[in-house]
Amino acid sequence: MELSEILNIAVMQGFAGLSLFAVLLLMGLGLAIIFGQMGVINMAHGEFMAIGAYTVFLGSTLTEKYAPDLAPVYFPFAICAAFVFAFVGGWLAEWALIRHLYKRPLDTLLATWGLSLALQQTFRTFISPKEVSPTLPDWLMGSWAPQEGLDIPINGMFVMMLTLLVTGGVMLALYRSRWGLRVRATVSNRPMANAVGINTKKTDRLTFAIGCGIAGIAGAAFTTIGSTGPTSGSLYIVDSFLVVTFGGAASLLGTAASAFGIAQIQSITEFFMTGSMAKVFTLSFVVIVLMFRPQGLFASKIRR
Template identity: 70%
Template sequence: MFGYSMEEVGNIVVMQGFSGLSLFSVLLLMALGLAIIFGQMGVINMAHGEFMAVGAYTTVFMSKIAVSYDIVNSYFVFAIVAAFILAFLIGYLIEYVLIRHLYKRPLDTLLATWGLSLVMQQIFRSTFGAKEVSAELPEWLLGSFKPTEDIDIPINGVFVMGLALIVTVGVYLFMYRSRWGLRVRATMQNRVMAGAVGINTKKVDRLTFALGCGIAGVAGAAFTTIASTGPTTGSLYIVDSFMVVVFGGAASLMGTIASAFGIAQAQSILQFFMTSSMGKVATLMTIVIILMMRPEGLFASKVRK
């Protein structure tokens, strides 16, 4: 921070903090889907980042159609819905073909989904090419507004934050205020008893896995507003997403939100004053130290043993 006045440091913290909020929004969307799959089902889905790429490529594809029909200003909301539906359907198929045979075998799910991620990356590379591509954004997502002369806040970042808020509220209502969410939590806590009271646990598993993948698709659509997409883009976020879920508490929605916010803000601000790698190292070391004191994460779920 040497060489900056206090006012400059304040402006840097605000702008980097808001940049961190954009990263927080994408990380939160990724981690919400992963928290459902890993936290609720115990499946280590190493291909979760590729479902984010599915959503991103869906948005890019729809943007090309929108450009050809001159409907760029109205396509993006439909692209988000399409990204969710496509990722949901692919996730549903993957659960039926692969994942349902691997429950209670977490290491096997790790290896199988890691192989799946490599297959999906090659499909992206063969279909869309090895180069990164970008979506054509609507005019209402471009530009920024200036609360002060020295601070610029991008409009697309505000949109991504709003989208993350809507999805978070939706996940909360689904998990804690619906009959289906009750079935999901009952299956997680005691699969045998859930089946004994008439819950179709196989259907719960399939739809829950697909829902987590669908949310990752929404994260991919949001990601196109802040960066370009390549075949390996999703894999770059999978480690951070797992870190968010584990640090916050695997089955805790509040923990996922708090963890995503803290990690994104720390990385964004530290990387301005340090190198990018050193900022990540400092963030990771802090997380490791906290997990040594609280191995169950920030918000441990309270489950009767």
């Protein structure tokens, strides 16, 4: 094998890692916001990702049936709808369930796990027990070949652009909006935030809903690289928690760095070994790093 072929394979494998990085980052962003501010271990976060993916599938099905002329343009609107549906689902989950369990982490974990199982059964009953895939627009198909032997999928580039746009939007909202100011004040010192008039309960509910909405966008992005089933979201929940823990809770910079590192390590090792062994290697690497830095790569200094 020539050197140019090896380099092309390395670039394509690295880009495959970037696609995984995009999904993990979007999932990790939502978890970092929820866990970092509220201390809630949301085991149903993967199911909110599945809500986003099924929303795109529903949009594709309805477009094909009732408005086939809109097939080239439905996808961006489906992504927005994925955020809205997951946001509303997160808002209702926090109002009906989570708000009663604050400062009870074990109860919250078990309750959200139960919610996860209930949502999975709902998907099986009302959508399909089998995996489904939307019909993607033609402009998302194919690949870009900057040189011979090097093919970069267009859908992967789109997912990366979407991830950068969402990440930038979250950063901008956290540091340039009233919601972001309230979130940072609540994370820094909740009793003082209450004392100066910030409604921390309302902030918690909005933050939980936004975190779930971002998971919905992750699900929409996921439809471009894989099919969706009732348990698709649960397959990513462990990796997402790994990203948040490795990067440091409440640190968006740490979430981005750890998502990139974990995705690239897993993608590159999968080229040399089986998928399960690649996961074992990745997990072992993370555990070793956390042994020396248990607070994560970029731990935030907060007052409790």
